[in-house]
Amino acid sequence: xxxxxxxxxxxxxxxxxxxxxxxxxxxxxxxxxxxxxxxxxxxxxxxxxxxxxxxxxxxxxxxxxxxxxxxxxxxxxxxxxxxxxxxxxxxxxxxxxxxxxxxxxxxxxxxxxxxxxxxxxxxxxxxxxxxxxxxxxxxxxxxxxxxxxxxxxxxxxxxxxxxxxxxxxxxxxxxxxxxxxxxxxxxxxxxxxxxxxxxxxxxxxxxxxxxx
Numbered sequence: 001x002x003x004x005x006x007x008x009x010x011x012x013x014x015x016x017x018x019x020x021x022x023x024x025x026x027x028x029x030x031x032x033x034x035x036x037x038x039x040x041x042x043x044x045x046x047x048x049x050x051x052x053x054x055x056x057x058x059x060x061x062x063x064x065x066x067x068x069x070x071x072x073x074x075x076x077x078x079x080x081x082x083x084x085x086x087x088x089x090x091x092x093x094x095x096x097x098x099x100x101x102x103x104x105x106x107x108x109x110x111x112x113x114x115x116x117x118x119x120x121x122x123x124x125x126x127x128x129x130x131x132x133x134x135x136x137x138x139x140x141x142x143x144x145x146x147x148x149x150x151x152x153x154x155x156x157x158x159x160x161x162x163x164x165x166x167x168x169x170x171x172x173x174x175x176x177x178x179x180x181x182x183x184x185x186x187x188x189x190x191x192x193x194x195x196x197x198x199x200x201x202x203x204x205x206x207x208x209x210x211x212x
Contacts (some may be wrong), residue, residue: 002026002204003038005065008055009080011181011188016209022197023202035064039203040073043163043184045080049153050092051103052084055131069099069182074208076137076200077184082177083155085184091153100170100179102157115156119170122152127187129165129175137183137202138164138176145195147187149175 002013004026012028019026019042026042027034035041043065045052057060068075084096089104091177096104111119126146131138154173157163164183165176176185183203189196 001034002040002042003035004028004044005034005035005061005081006030007045007052007059007175009047009052011044011046011079011190013071014188015042015044015078015190018197018200018207019204022201022204025048027193030059030061030211032060032064035061036067036071038073040075040208041065041068042076042078042203043081043085044078045084046191047080048091049080049084049089049094049096053094053096053123054079056084056097063099066099070096072181072208074203074205074206075182075184077148077182078190079151079186082184082186083153086155086181089153099114099135099182100155100157100162100177100184101159102162102177103154105156107170107173113170118191122150124150127167127169127175129167131165132163133161133184135164135176135178136206137178137199139202141195147185147189147192147196149174149187151186155184 083104086102087098167175189199
């Protein structure tokens with residue numbers, strides 16, 4: 001069973017639908033025991049970092065996520081779930097989970113495309129990723145594949161080795177990060193068509209190892 005963590009941060013049903021379409025049993029839950037007993041965990045989210053951390057602590061799920069991480073079970077962070085796994089976020093000046101050393105920062109004002117066209121913030125729409133290293137969860141992804149983004153902030157790990165892929169949007173930013181049994185992506189694989197489903201399928205087959 002795959003646990004999809006419910007912490008009032010939205011976007012849960014689309015993740016559930018995508019996993020069920022692929023044939024993987026899953027459950028939306030905020031029950032700590034169900035999260036700890038799951039074979040793997042998906043940590044989605046849409047919204048602001050401050051409210052997300054507040055809700056995680058209030059529900060008591062922050063500790064469960066840390067326990068799953070320590071256990072070695074595979075964890076997938078999506079969008080906001082790819083941000084609050086770091087140590088700190090500029091958004092709401094928020095202390096986060098600290099599973100990966102680093103911070104979450106906002107896109108700077110005035111960024112522009114190579115042609116000089118201003119880039120709107122939030123970054124919203126389809127974009128590709130450029131792999132910086134191999135990882136079982138992004139196996140089979142090509143430069144032609146595109147993914148759906150909606151965000152104003154992005155993850156910035158302290159160690160470059162934690163960056164799996166980057167995306168260009170007026171600047172280069174980390175769009176897939178990972179450490180040990182955790183992989184997290186700023187885009188929404190559940191809303192990204194065939195390429196996104198490939199990533200979800202790969203995650204559901206990954207044992208959480210050989211990711212360094």
